[in-house]
Amino acid sequence: METILNIIKKEFLQFRRDPKMFGIILVSPIIQLIFLGYAANFDVNIVHTTVYDMDRSEESRNLLNTFESSGYFSFDNYVNNYEDLQEDLETGETIVGIVIPNDYGDKINKRQPVKIQAIFDGSDGNTTSVAAGYVNAIIIEYSQKIFLEVQRKTGKKILSVNPLEAETRVWYNPELKTRNFMVPGIVGLLLMMITLILTSLAVVKEKEIGTLEQLIVTPIKSYQLIIGKLVPFAILGFVSVVIVLGAMTIIFNIHVRGSYFFLFVSSFIYILSTLGLGLFVSTISKTQQQAMMLAIFIVMLPMVYLSGFVFPIENMPKIIQIITYIIPLKYFMIIIRGIILKGIGFAELWQDGLILLLMGMIILYLSSLRFSKRLE
Amino acid sequence: MYSIEVNNLTKKFGKFISVNNISFKVKEGEIFGFLGANGAGKSTTIRMLCGILAPTSGDAIVGGYSVLKHPDEVKLNIGYMSQRFSLYNDLTVEENINFFAGVYGLKGKLLDDRKKWVLKIANLNNKENLLTGSLPGGIKQRLALGTAVIHKPKIVFLDEPTSGVDPISRRGFWELINDLSESGTTVFVTTHYLEEAEFCNNIILIDAGKLIAEGNPKDLKTNYLLNDIIEVECDNAVKAMELLEKENFVEETSIFGNNLHLIVNNFYKDKTQIKLLLSDKNNIRVNRVDKIVPTLEDVFIHLLDNKTND
Ligand SMILES: Nc1ncnc2c1ncn2[C@@H]1O[C@H](COP(=O)(O)OP(=O)(O)OP(=O)(O)O)[C@@H](O)[C@H]1O
Ligand SMILES: [Mg+2]
Numbered sequence: 001m002e003t004i005l006n007i008i009k010k011e012f013l014q015f016r017r018d019p020k021m022f023g024i025i026l027v028s029p030i031i032q033l034i035f036l037g038y039a040a041n042f043d044v045n046i047v048h049t050t051v052y053d054m055d056r057s058e059e060s061r062n063l064l065n066t067f068e069s070s071g072y073f074s075f076d077n078y079v080n081n082y083e084d085l086q087e088d089l090e091t092g093e094t095i096v097g098i099v100i101p102n103d104y105g106d107k108i109n110k111r112q113p114v115k116i117q118a119i120f121d122g123s124d125g126n127t128t129s130v131a132a133g134y135v136n137a138i139i140i141e142y143s144q145k146i147f148l149e150v151q152r153k154t155g156k157k158i159l160s161v162n163p164l165e166a167e168t169r170v171w172y173n174p175e176l177k178t179r180n181f182m183v184p185g186i187v188g189l190l191l192m193m194i195t196l197i198l199t200s201l202a203v204v205k206e207k208e209i210g211t212l213e214q215l216i217v218t219p220i221k222s223y224q225l226i227i228g229k230l231v232p233f234a235i236l237g238f239v240s241v242v243i244v245l246g247a248m249t250i251i252f253n254i255h256v257r258g259s260y261f262f263l264f265v266s267s268f269i270y271i272l273s274t275l276g277l278g279l280f281v282s283t284i285s286k287t288q289q290q291a292m293m294l295a296i297f298i299v300m301l302p303m304v305y306l307s308g309f310v311f312p313i314e315n316m317p318k319i320i321q322i323i324t325y326i327i328p329l330k331y332f333m334i335i336i337r338g339i340i341l342k343g344i345g346f347a348e349l350w351q352d353g354l355i356l357l358l359m360g361m362i363i364l365y366l367s368s369l370r371f372s373k374r375l376e
Numbered sequence: 377m378y379s380i381e382v383n384n385l386t387k388k389f390g391k392f393i394s395v396n397n398i399s400f401k402v403k404e405g406e407i408f409g410f411l412g413a414n415g416a417g418k419s420t421t422i423r424m425l426c427g428i429l430a431p432t433s434g435d436a437i438v439g440g441y442s443v444l445k446h447p448d449e450v451k452l453n454i455g456y457m458s459q460r461f462s463l464y465n466d467l468t469v470e471e472n473i474n475f476f477a478g479v480y481g482l483k484g485k486l487l488d489d490r491k492k493w494v495l496k497i498a499n500l501n502n503k504e505n506l507l508t509g510s511l512p513g514g515i516k517q518r519l520a521l522g523t524a525v526i527h528k529p530k531i532v533f534l535d536e537p538t539s540g541v542d543p544i545s546r547r548g549f550w551e552l553i554n555d556l557s558e559s560g561t562t563v564f565v566t567t568h569y570l571e572e573a574e575f576c577n578n579i580i581l582i583d584a585g586k587l588i589a590e591g592n593p594k595d596l597k598t599n600y601l602l603n604d605i606i607e608v609e610c611d612n613a614v615k616a617m618e619l620l621e622k623e624n625f626v627e628e629t630s631i632f633g634n635n636l637h638l639i640v641n642n643f644y645k646d647k648t649q650i651k652l653l654l655s656d657k658n659n660i661r662v663n664r665v666d667k668i669v670p671t672l673e674d675v676f677i678h679l680l681d682n683k684t685n686d
Contacts, residue, residue, distance in 0.1 A: 006478035010467070017466045017507075210460035217426045217456040218479045219448065 003220055007228025011202070015232070024198065025236050029190050029244045033251065036182045047131045048094040050077040052085050057105030063116070066142050067098070072134045085119065095121045096131050111150065129312075183248050184340040185309045187241055188270065188332045192303060194237045195230075195271045197295045199278030203229060203371075204291040207282070222372040230275045237271055238264070248340075257343025266335045266353055272360025273328035279367040303329040328363075331356040377404045379531050379562040380425065384434035387420050394420045396585035397434065402564060402578070404530075407557045409576030410566040411676070417585040418566040419459055422533050425564070426456045439530050455524040455532040459539070463520055465509030469500055472508055473523055480527035494522030497552055514545030521552060525561065532556065534565040538572065550575050570673040581676055589679055593672055601639070601675045603627060608636040608650060609664040616660050619653060630677050637674055 015021045049067070053060050067073045076094050079085050085097040099117035107114040118135045120128045206212040215225060241264075248254050256263065277299050285291035304310060306320070307329035313321055324330050331352040338344045346353070380402035387395040395417040402408045412418050423429040425436055427447035435444045439453035463472045473491050482490060495501050498518040500511075511519065517537055525532050534553070538546045550572065557563050557577075565576070573579050573593060580590040589600055610616050613636050617629045620636070625643035629636060638650075647665035654660040 002481070003479065006475060010464070010471070010475045013471055014464065014466050209465070210458055210462045211464060213423075213428060213458050213460075214456065214462035215479075216428050217451060217454070217458075218476070219451050220479055 003224045004228045004231070007220070007225065008231050011229065011232040015236075021198075021236075025194065025240050026243065028193070029186075029240045030247055032186050032190065033183065033244055033247050036186055047073050047096055047134060048076050049073045050079055050085050050088040050094040050097045051075050052079050052082070052097060052099045054102035055100050055104040059105035059108045060100045063100065063104075063142060064098075067138055070134070070138055072138075089119065089121045092121065095127060096135070098135075108146070180254055180341060181337065182309075183252055183254055184336045185307075185333055186248075187244050187267070187336050187340075188307070188329050189304065189309065190240050190244055191237045191267060191271055192274045192300060192329060194240055195233050195274040196278040196281070196299060197292065198236070199230060199233045199275055200281035200285070200291040200295050201288050202233070203279065203282035204285050204288050208287060223368070226279065226368050226371060230279070233278075234268070234271055234275065238267065241267055254340065256340050258339035258345050262345050262349075263336070263339045266332065266339070266349070266356070269353060269357045269360055270328060270332040270335075273356065273363045276360065276364035276367040279364070279371050283367065283370045303327055306330065307333050309333055326359075328356055328359050331359075378402060378437075379404045379406075380408075380436065380438050380564065382421075382425070382434075382436040385421065385424060385431055385436055386433045387417075387424060387429065388432045393585050395424070395582075398580075398582065398585075398587045399434075400580050400587065400590060402562060404562055405557060405560050406577040407553060407563045407565065407575065409573045409579040410564060410582070411570065411573055411579060412566075412582040413680070414568075415584075416582050418582065419535055421582075422456075422535050422564070422566065426454060426533055427451055453530050455527070455529040457520050457524040457532070457534045457537055459535040461516060461520060463508050463516070463523060465507070467508055468505050469495070469498075469508055469511075469519060470504035472519070473504075473526065476523045477526050482527060490526050490528075494519065494526060498522050514541050514548070517541055517545070517549060518552065521549070525556065529561070531562040531564065534563065536566050536568060539568060546572070570671075570676055573672045579672075581679065583680060589675070596672060596675050597670050601670050601678055603639045603641060604644065605668050605670045605674055606638040606640055606644070606647075606650070607632075607664075607666050607668045608638065608654075608662065609634065610636065610654060610660055610662040612660050615658070616654055619658060619660075620650070623649075623653065625649060628678060628681055630674070632671075632673070637668075639674070639678060 051064060053064065064075070068075060077084075077088055079088070082099075085099070088094045089097060097117075097119040099119065101114070101116065104114055104116065116139070118132070120132060203212075206215070245256060249256075278295065281291055281295045281299065285294055306313075306316075306324045306327045308324070309329065313324050313330070316324070334352050335349050335356070338349050378401045382398060382400050384397050384399055385395055386393065386397050398421070410418055410421070420429065424431050425438055425443060427438075427443050427450045431444060435442055437443075438450045441449040441453070443450050464475070467475065470491070473494055474487075477487050477490060491504075495504060498515055498521075500506070500515065500519065508516070508519070521532075521534070521537060524534075537553075538549050541549065546569070553563050553565065554575070567573065576593065578590070578592050579596060581588050589596060591599060608616065608620075613631055613634060617631060617636055620626050620638060621629050625640050625645075626638050627641050628639040631637075650665050651662050655662050
């Protein structure tokens with residue numbers, strides 16, 4: 001124990017003399033937060049729409065009014081056939097066409113199910129899915145209104161058939177802001193950067209300058225060396241998480257809805273994997289530069305792309321979706337977004353937490369084994 | 377009593393044999409010199425003796441423990457100063473000392489005493505807050521030696537401790553080594569500098585992983601080199617060497633600074649043979665021709681030359 005503390009103390013003394021370290025730990029969280037929070041803004045504020053109303057009834061006008069009064073849609077064109085609608089979408093003048101069938105009013109009055117059509121220009125997937133989200137949200141709201149009205153008029157109970165999924169989504173990101181989705185993810189990203197890259201660099205640095213060999217000749221056991229080397233970075237990781245959470249609240253007014261305790265516990269579970277991967281990278285690299293490259297290109301980028309941080313996993317090809325099951329960050333993204341945005345906790349997230357814990361222990365164990373072998 | 381007993385130690389890296397079946401013994405408290413050219417296998421041997429590298433075959437008993445079976449016990453009894461500077465440049469002198477003392481569990485009064493001692497031998501009294509990276513080379517090496525033996529090990533391994541250090545600092549460093557040995561520590565030291573070998577109680581010489589000579593400096597000079605050595609001081613030593621090499625009384629030639637050393641055989645009678653050849657026939661001025669006691673360098677060059685001739 002004393003040996004481990006001695007190593008930890010030494011690491012912190014070295015941090016103190018390394019201004020780069022401060023930059024990475026204090027400044028980079030804020031920069032990333034601002035960059036990803038403001039610049040990576042995929043928000044869709046106004047959806048330009050073409051309307052093809054075949055019905056032209058009071059009911060159809062009611063529905064269209066609901067769309068317009070939501071503030072998200074601007075009805076730029078009214079057309080009378082599919083050809084004109086198609087032309088609008090193709091030229092990019094509008095990105096969605098709303099088609100109301102000619103029996104819409106009749107069916108509504110007869111209390112029959114009716115479908116309206118929303119045709120999207122799918123070339124910009126992100127905008128499309130956001131716009132689709134808006135359409136869904138409005139339709140759900142509107143149909144609920146009709147249900148309630150009918151209920152009130154007839155006194156009958158009608159079973160709601162709303163797609164629940166869509167409803168919840170609107171619930172925790174009411175303005176459908178990408179920022180709210182991205183910012184909590186930064187916690188996962190930063191923790192990875194600090195624990196993965198800095199750890200591997202710190203270990204390889206000792207290899208490079210030769211102090212590692214000196215340490216091997218001392219009675220320090222390899223587990224003590226590993227713990228002594230990893231704990232300081234775990235601590236730094238947590239410091240930067242606190243900074244990000246603080247900045248997130250102050251700058252973007254996003255509050256943690258769930259429990260801080262669970263957030264920190266799951267962060268700890270998550271960094272078992274990233275520390276383990278950092279240690280692994282250090283065993284396969286000879287120089288700091290090599291370690292940096294390997295950490296970024298072999299570990300970090302795949303993690304970022306396959307975790308659902310940037311691209312939704314549902315939109316990936318099946319085979320890639322399968323690969324995402326071995327990405328620790330994927331589980332952490334689910335957990336961290338769950339805690340921060342939805343306010344859910346252990347009851348809902350324990351499975352992801354458990355998978356993450358198992359993964360972390362396996363990765364850390366194997367890396368430590370490899371590290372100890374390499375020392376001999 | 378022996379501090380170190382090496383038995384048929386071998387290390388292979390793939391097909392390449394870095395250390396080839398060497399055996400030797402090191403007495404307690406002596407200064408043991410381990411000599412060899414670049415790549416001869418010195419560091420590899422030291423690494424095996426310190427428990428850093430596992431031997432491919434053979435074994436060594438260091439401080440009473442087998443490096444193969446009990447590397448952890450071996451580590452408690454030794455100090456090691458690697459060929460590369462192995463303190464933290466970004467820590468202060470005191471932080472380095474504290475760290476390595478902590479590794480060996482030194483505390484309280486013992487820690488204070490040892491810290492003082494290290495600062496004293498490194499000439500760093502009242503400079504314990506300097507950054508280690510800012511120290512001059514000679515001081516760094518003294519500090520590294522001090523921290524390597526901070527726990528008073530029975531045996532200390534020094535891998536080329538004086539390489540890249542100026543001659544005056546090197547002298548001072550060897551005085552430290554002497555002090556350590558006098559206080560009972562066994563010092564196992566490798567070096568490039570053959571003149572430093574003279575300071576050792578016993579020496580082994582290895583070449584390409586093989587042991588080629590061993591003994592104390594005096595025995596080495598008499599046992600391995602039976603011929604006489606003639607030192608010639610003259611102008612244009614290179615030209616003179618070319619001329620002398622062709623003579624039947626000369627076995628080997630080598631240049632030492634401005635002088636020429638000749639290993640001669642029975643055809644050599646006296647210095648007139650040399651003067652005749654150089655000054656009379658070839659106009660090279662000869663200042664001095666003397667028969668000398670061979671230096672270790674003569675012996676080693678002779679041994680290494682013979683090996684390459686085989
Ligand atoms: N890990 C390794 N893998 C492969 N070859 C190695 C390894 N370590 C050393 N060698 C080789 O073994 C040989 C002996 O190396 P060693 O470092 O022991 O030499 P040395 O006598 O200490 O030389 P120097 O004076 O340059 O320090 C060299 O040819 C070296 O290239
Ligand atoms: Mg060496």
